[in-house]
Amino acid sequence: MAQTTMLDTFPKYLLLNAERFGDRPAMRHKDYGIWQTWTWSRQLDEIRAFALGLQALGFSRGDKVAVVGANRPRLYWTFAAVQSLGGVPVPVYADAVAEEMAYVLDHAGVRFAVAQDQEQVDKLLSFRETIPALTDIVYDESRGLRDYPRERLHDFAEVQAAGRAALAADPARGRAWEEGVRAGSGDDVSVMLYTSGTTGRSKGVVLTAAASVKAALDTVRFDGLTEKDSVLAYLPLAWVGDHYLNFAQGYVSGFCMNCPESQQTVAQDMREIGPTFYFAPPRVFESLLTSVTIRMEDAGRFKQWLFRHFIEVARKHGEAILEKRPVPLSGRLAYALGDFMLYGPLKNVLGMSNIRVAYTAGEAIGADLFSFFRSLGINLKQLYGQTEAFLYVTAQKDGQVRADTVGPAAPNVEIRIADNGEVLFRSPGQFSGYYKEDDKTAEVLTEDGFIRTGDAGFFEADGQLKIIDRAKDVGKLKDGSLFAPKYIENMLKFFPNIKEAVAFGDGRDFCAAFINIDLTAVGNWAERNNIAYASYQELAGHPRVYDIIAGHVNEANRRLAQEPMMAGAQVARFLILHKELDADDGELTRTQKVRRSFIADRYGELIEALYDGSTEKYVETEVTFEDGRKGRISATVRIADAAVHGRPARPHAEAAE
């Protein structure tokens, strides 16, 4: 008599969900303009067919399968299908260039690759011969692939068809597959997620099944997610955020994942789906706010007035109402009217009408930006997480939310601050190590099993963690003042006109910064002020743009001056870079984080110019176009001074030594 098996793998949850939520939607995908829906029982059917098809292709236990592409049902099914056979899915960033992808596939030793479309298949084919382990490639969309040699290249539908045929010929195989799933062990590796890595090669984070399930159960309970919830699955498949928030939480809670039609239709698809659980990095909220602001600036005067008026009402009462704090009746009435006139329609346009829980993480978020969305009645919170933790380290509780902290430890997570200020944690979902890199694993583990996050932070009086920077990036100016570059950069980036900033100052006399303007926001300003420009470069160098940015830097300095810890490192000089920082040029990671040391190398001359007192500098820079070709751009970059508050002005050049 079979015992009730422990629910310690995702495929076990698949079987359970097909039973308990059989007729409820598990997956939707907009295709040919229509939302196609799969219930949990149909999803089980699709996954089983693919798993059996893989078996027919010679899949064996322990095989690793790369998953490459955008958020498509079939790619998500691949995860569960591979897990159901005791294999390990290895999602890979779809926008990785062939070289990066080859490294990951080779390092992981993948045997199969499931790719979305021709673009990805081309990449895989370009290096297939160099990776001995990689035998077969399966693709989802056949467009453009019809005439490719079929050797070791398979259509997803055909693999499934083979699986279905095998099942029809011998129904026992279906039962055997289910037995296999039930026999699966929580100690099996569930997935390997390659970090995008701010420095060096990416590492394969190995996550085991039972730990992953446990972590997901904790947060699902924490936010009360159920099978009635739904999410829009639009985050990169290979990122821990997507795998955790959508896949892992979806399987344990049974909610519905909705795959957008394409990357460009995400906003429309979101409007149509109206998810109840939502995650977006701060920059997404920022661009949403920018687009709302721009639309409002084009609106009629009455509408503008209405907008300003009700946003003011929301600012006053919105967060209090959201947190169920006492609010005067007049405030409630004004807010209710505002909800009818503005917040409701606005949330509807943004696809946020149904949101119960929303998170942001990955970067610091501006207090104004954060409050704006919360004041509309959206329960936006912050979390702090890591791939190594299988996401959650901290999370804010409903009603206890602040913009400048990331919340207390998530359920069952222990946190401790090391002497050097580094945040250490131990969590239920934590990884079992970096794949084939025991030395690196040892580096991040403490003797008592805590994991070093590499981030510096401290606990505030209310028990919420505040992250200030990467631990290794925190440095000191020559006079000993603390220099936390990211903290300064974030202060600058809270201005909508500033898209990216890179601060320098460790071991220097003063702090200085590179700035990237936001082409949408500044471009819009230029349009309204009849300033013609042909390129980013031209706009970036415009004197009036410099004036605007100087104002922002001044304001950031004023705010820095108010914080005793940070007041020493105000931005004394800055320049606006002649090109946008770009992941294709290696300046940003694939998750759009600044690669500081790379930038310091690449723009060494400009940094020197910041510190030697020059007012402009001629530079030539190599750039990579979207199609992979390289070119050079050159520019004379102006360097400007900024006002510093609360301390004597410094020389704007370092003393010659």
Place this chain on the structure above:
Amino acid sequence: MNAHPAIGPALGQPDASDDGIAKGEVLLKVDNVSLSFGGVKAITDISFDVRKGEIRAIIGPNGAGKTSMLNVVNGFYTPQQGTITFRGVERRAMKPHHAVRQGIARTFQNVALFKGMTTLENIMAGRSVHMHRNVFWQMLWHGPALKEEIEHREKVEEIIDFLEIEHIRRTPVGKLPYGLQKRVELGRALAMEPSLLLLDEPMAGMNLEEKEDMSRFIIDVNQQRGTTIALIEHDMGVVMDLSDRVVVLDYGKKIADGPPDEVKNDQAVIDAYLGVAH
């Protein structure tokens, strides 16, 4: 580079245009055509053919008579001399909408779209040739008419998917940037499922990236849908990569005809493009 080696007809996906002409046979034949406007000769005694399944380019410097040639083929102009044979039938004077019905679709150099309508409506308009239910059925608006509408919508959605314009499905095309308008126009022409697709300077006014996108779409249309394409281009580079055979016009006369590599090295062509005096 020959962008697409000879590839057999689409497996599994039948050629959209069922015109009874086998691949490689002559689909359109232009014989000794001359056209003049009140004494000004636009085209003089031009002959060439387009074979089923190929990408045929008509190139030449500005004012060479390329667009006039296209307008003759699709019935905007009736030539004073010469004959045009399409799908084996010699054609008399005809109107553009007859050409459409015979299976010739085209795009325009300066984009002719229904600017007030959405992308979807524009491409649906391309289906109108294939709609059969009459006014009264449509007014009753159910049964067969609805079913037909759904079938057309499916075809249109395939095209939208093909051209990757899902995100602008409901946007009025007047608001779209030029490169996307060109794509929508191509979509509308595709919706007609033509035997012969005429493209009038499909890359005009585009930046490099848009040109590459458009080239890819043209090749995909040709390979995957099996559509025969005749295109006019001013930009030699693009054409040479795309087409199977090239006709070169200059001052309304044909000066060369052949595969791209051959044409590229033809002295007359080089002279014409360099502007050597005649």
Place this chain on the structure above:
Amino acid sequence: MDFLHSILVKPFADMASAPDFLIQVLWEGMVSGVLYALIALGFVLIFKSSRIFNFAQGIMVVFAALTLVGLHERGVPALLAVPLTLVVMFFLAVGIERVVLRPLVNQPDIILFMATIGITLFLIGFGETIFGGENKRMITQELGIPTGSYIFEPFGGFVSIEQKDITAVIGAMVLVAGLLLFLNKSKMGRAIRALGDDHQAALSVGISLSTIWVLVWFIAGVIALVTGIAWGARAGVSFALEVIAYKALPVLMLGGLESVMGAIIGGLMIGVLEKLFEIYWGQPLLGGNTEVWFAYMLALLVLLFRPQGLFGEKIIERV
């Protein structure tokens, strides 16, 4: 003071003191408004699909009504005369397309406008020659249109509503609804809209210019006939009707040349407002007869502030 009082206060006091009379005035205004709207609709359709400002729309109303009555006078039964008139209007549309429009393709707008004046003159001459110029009675009863009136007594007052007016309003509503359905849902209707949007594009998707033009002019003819019957039933059939048809011009200025909804709302507005003005301001203060010019003044005022009309489409173009 008295003057201001008589403009700003007294008219409204009058309205309030005799609500039954106000209802009567509003109803009368609405009936003429419906008819203005119909004529304007004819203009809009032709303008939308061919950019022609059809000066002949007014005379087409007269011509259609005259044909109907004339056929009946010559012994054709009324119910047969209607389809026959439609046949005549159809051939008129074909004739106009063949003789006038086709040879003038690609000519400047002003030439085509002049051509429609030519059509007007032709129809006047042709109509008079065949049917004579004298005032005729519309064959209301023969068409089965009820002629009695309903009496209401709201607020203890008295309102009389003529059944033929009700018929006209209902008929107009059915016609407009059908037309909107046709324009928005049918292949031909879409083709008409397409042609209005971009000529070249319309040709390239296989829309036949001549077919659409004939169709549009025929629809304008049908509208003309309905208008002619309704108006003829009130005022008799004569060339004087043409003058009333020109009321469509201010309606168009108000509603915009291209908006079907604009034509309908504009027509109703002018009908109602000119009646109200005549009764409450015109007759007591200006000695009456303001209906002749009021609509034009109103249109001028609107044009001052919104050159595209109240409902006209702002043309969005990316250059």
